[in-house]
Amino acid sequence: xxxxxxxxxxxxxxxxxxxxIKRLSSLGEIPVTKLENGEKYLELVxxxxxxxxxxxxxxxxxxxxxxxxxxxxxxxEAAIYAVGxxxxxxxxxxxxxxxPPGHHAHQDHSRGFCLFNNIAIAAxxxxxxxxxxxxxxIDGHLGCGTEKFLYDSNKIMYWSLHQYPAFPGGGDADEIxxxxxxxxTINVPLPPGSGDEIFMNAFESFLPVxxxxxxxxxxxxxxxxxHQYDLLLDLRLTVNTFYxxxxxxxxxxxxxxxxxxxxxxxxxxxxCLYNFLDGINNRQMQYRERYTDSLIQVxxxxxxxxxxxxxxxxxxxxxx
Numbered sequence: 001x002x003x004x005x006x007x008x009x010x011x012x013x014x015x016x017x018x019x020x021i022k023r024l025s026s027l028g029e030i031p032v033t034k035l036e037n038g039e040k041y042l043e044l045v046x047x048x049x050x051x052x053x054x055x056x057x058x059x060x061x062x063x064x065x066x067x068x069x070x071x072x073x074x075x076x077e078a079a080i081y082a083v084g085x086x087x088x089x090x091x092x093x094x095x096x097x098x099x100p101p102g103h104h105a106h107q108d109h110s111r112g113f114c115l116f117n118n119i120a121i122a123a124x125x126x127x128x129x130x131x132x133x134x135x136x137x138i139d140g141h142l143g144c145g146t147e148k149f150l151y152d153s154n155k156i157m158y159w160s161l162h163q164y165p166a167f168p169g170g171g172d173a174d175e176i177x178x179x180x181x182x183x184x185t186i187n188v189p190l191p192p193g194s195g196d197e198i199f200m201n202a203f204e205s206f207l208p209v210x211x212x213x214x215x216x217x218x219x220x221x222x223x224x225x226x227h228q229y230d231l232l233l234d235l236r237l238t239v240n241t242f243y244x245x246x247x248x249x250x251x252x253x254x255x256x257x258x259x260x261x262x263x264x265x266x267x268x269x270x271x272c273l274y275n276f277l278d279g280i281n282n283r284q285m286q287y288r289e290r291y292t293d294s295l296i297q298v299x300x301x302x303x304x305x306x307x308x309x310x311x312x313x314x315x316x317x318x319x320x
Contacts, residue, residue, distance in 0.1 A: 001280050002094045005030045008081045009099040011074025018264045019113040026266040038083025044124040045117050045149055050108045054115055065110040079115040086118040089257040096259040103143030103221045103261050112168055118259045119221045120146045126217050127155045134215035139223025139261040140233040142171030152181040157213045161202050163233050164189030173309040183316030191301040192234035195292035196241045198302050208319035217255040224263030224272035232264055238289035239271045246279025
């Protein structure tokens, strides 16, 4: 898995916003990839009215598309190439190092720093070709836009590990899909204060369900805001866990690609990213921290939530 990057993503200029240019510039020189314009894919997920609204806002010099999300003059261009980069990554098995992120973006509105839902668009692109798609969302926030769009689908499984309660709300254990999609949404709500051992237990416990789904292609929404030094959440992961998750994904699935979501501590961000890539590429781990653990009360809360999720999914999957 290689990085797919282009300076066009720096045109999404959000100033001092937590999701800013420094997230990518902190990585130094990155090889530049020629990208496909992803505008033609937007309507796989988004309404024409919403697409036009973001384009017009960008063309008029920018402004807020919602309380949390800023649009600059270059944001629409960056966003459509972020979609193109994610589609490209899904074909080549690479990591789309993009801005703006996408998993909070809904069909008809922006949310949580996100304009267009890169991972959902790529997933729908492949589902339309008859492929079974698994999305693993390891960002510390629930990908609310991705979940809602796919909530009634049995062609795309959405599996999210995230802090609960936290922005954007939702993502509790009892949210498992509806209609034909019942059982195809897996939410693993992690209590604030969860450390490495809880996250890894959560990942390993529900991995058999994801494998039982038998995906043809696997897309990873990769966020690093669950790291212990990221200020937007209260999870306590170390850089080691991003390596271990990458390695487990590589060992258990073929046809894997990734796209960037959150992660806002620019000193830690590169370490998390390169550890994840080393894990997924089966290389030695470059960066290490002392592993974290969790208080007994946090463990007890997690175990109760995990038991409920398993109980609800049991009727749909033999591996539980």
